[in-house]
Amino acid sequence: MSKRQPTEVVMFCPQFRPVIGGSERQAEKLATALVEAGCLVTILTPRIDPDSPDMEEANGVTIERFPLADLSRRYPLPGVALLNIPYILWQVVRAVRPRLKDTDVLHCHIASLQTAGAALAGRMAGVPVLCKAAVADHHSDLGEIEKTGVSGRLVAWLVRALIQTWVATTAAVEEALIRAGVEPRKIVRIPNGVDLPSDPGTRKPGGRISRFLYLGRLSTNIQRDVPTLITAYDRLATTDPDLELAIVGGGDLLEETRRLAGTCTARNRIHLPGFDRPEKWLAWADCFVLPSRREGLSNALLEAMAAGLPCIANDIPPNREVLANGEAGILVPVDELDALEKAMRDVTEESGVAEHYAWKAQERVEQCYLIRAVAEKYLSLYRNLCHGNSAE
Numbered sequence: 001m002s003k004r005q006p007t008e009v010v011m012f013c014p015q016f017r018p019v020i021g022g023s024e025r026q027a028e029k030l031a032t033a034l035v036e037a038g039c040l041v042t043i044l045t046p047r048i049d050p051d052s053p054d055m056e057e058a059n060g061v062t063i064e065r066f067p068l069a070d071l072s073r074r075y076p077l078p079g080v081a082l083l084n085i086p087y088i089l090w091q092v093v094r095a096v097r098p099r100l101k102d103t104d105v106l107h108c109h110i111a112s113l114q115t116a117g118a119a120l121a122g123r124m125a126g127v128p129v130l131c132k133a134a135v136a137d138h139h140s141d142l143g144e145i146e147k148t149g150v151s152g153r154l155v156a157w158l159v160r161a162l163i164q165t166w167v168a169t170t171a172a173v174e175e176a177l178i179r180a181g182v183e184p185r186k187i188v189r190i191p192n193g194v195d196l197p198s199d200p201g202t203r204k205p206g207g208r209i210s211r212f213l214y215l216g217r218l219s220t221n222i223q224r225d226v227p228t229l230i231t232a233y234d235r236l237a238t239t240d241p242d243l244e245l246a247i248v249g250g251g252d253l254l255e256e257t258r259r260l261a262g263t264c265t266a267r268n269r270i271h272l273p274g275f276d277r278p279e280k281w282l283a284w285a286d287c288f289v290l291p292s293r294r295e296g297l298s299n300a301l302l303e304a305m306a307a308g309l310p311c312i313a314n315d316i317p318p319n320r321e322v323l324a325n326g327e328a329g330i331l332v333p334v335d336e337l338d339a340l341e342k343a344m345r346d347v348t349e350e351s352g353v354a355e356h357y358a359w360k361a362q363e364r365v366e367q368c369y370l371i372r373a374v375a376e377k378y379l380s381l382y383r384n385l386c387h388g389n390s391a392e
Contacts, residue, residue, distance in 0.1 A: 092117025193374030219251030237266035
């Protein structure tokens with residue numbers, strides 16, 4: 001293993017464009033920041049869309065896609081999952097290992113069966129391997145894998161055995177990894193990062209709040225309480241004809257969410273465009289609402305804070321950490337409709353509330369979550385790993 005300063009990084013993502021969620025956006029933001037810091041970064045990912053190119057470049061980052069066949073999806077029969085494990089591992093190792101020549105670090109995003117294959121390729125090539133975990137609460141990334149049964153427990157064991165270093169984005173993610181059996185010495189804390197707007201004039205001054213935004217997936221496994229948000233908004237909007245709500249994102253709950261919105265009194269002022277460019281809706285919005293039941297670290301929340309939007313979020317540990325225990329945003333108890341409605345009413349009616357939280361949110365990002373500072377922390381970690389040091 002070369003002891004020179006690392007400049008070549010391979011990132012492995014179980015999914016990437018055209019699938020664009022928080023994890024995918026964060027991986028690309030970090031890769032771009034690392035390139036700006038002097039690294040050579042390649043993102044390796046399975047090809048999900050057959051029309052996606054084998055290779056492309058964006059902001060100096062090379063994106064390479066490889067074919068991956070999943071027997072469990074092609075043949076959903078009992079016992080296929082166990083046969084699928086070695087087949088997936090073989091395909092990923094065959095695709096990843098040749099690309100690790102002269103690579104300093106293999107950086108995986110989110111633990112999965114595919115990640116286990118990438119980590120195995122890294123170990124075979126003698127390259128340090130790290131994985132950024134995405135899930136907090138009692139599950140953790142490993143717990144999510146184990147929920148799929150016997151095959152899931154086997155995959156979780158493989159991931160736990162192959163990953164040398166874990167990155168936890170919040171204290172809650174770190175605690176979840178420890179509960180899942182990861183040794184604390186293998187865990188390092190590095191948050192997600194975000195850019196501030198290049199134009200200082202894009203800061204939101206507060207003022208009249210009339211446009212609420214939820215940005216994120218509408219999926220069963222994401223566990224966001226969007227129905228309570230819709231109900232709270234509809235209560236407010238029945239007495240305030242200026243209020244609008246945008247719910248931006250797609251997933252298996254999109255149509256169900258549209259049906260619920262269609263029952264509302266203010267249904268004509270609820271926008272449900274599906275997947276769309278986050279920047280467009282962050283510019284449209286006056287206030288961001290994140291009704292999480294669980295999080296790792298919400299990229300959408302960071303992006304809203306960086307845009308200078310006042311933020312309302314459910315009071316769970318990761319949101320509490322990002323919003324500095326309520327100093328940089330309003331925290332409301334989970335599943336409490338009246339509390340969420342009151343918080344939304346406060347930012348629309350109480351003078352100075354929205355402006356206060358808009359400025360505090362952006363200050364919090366400047367202090368803790370700038371992507372350039374996050375990239376520097378990763379560079380320091382890469383150097384330690386390349387010199388044979390642990391995550392400590």
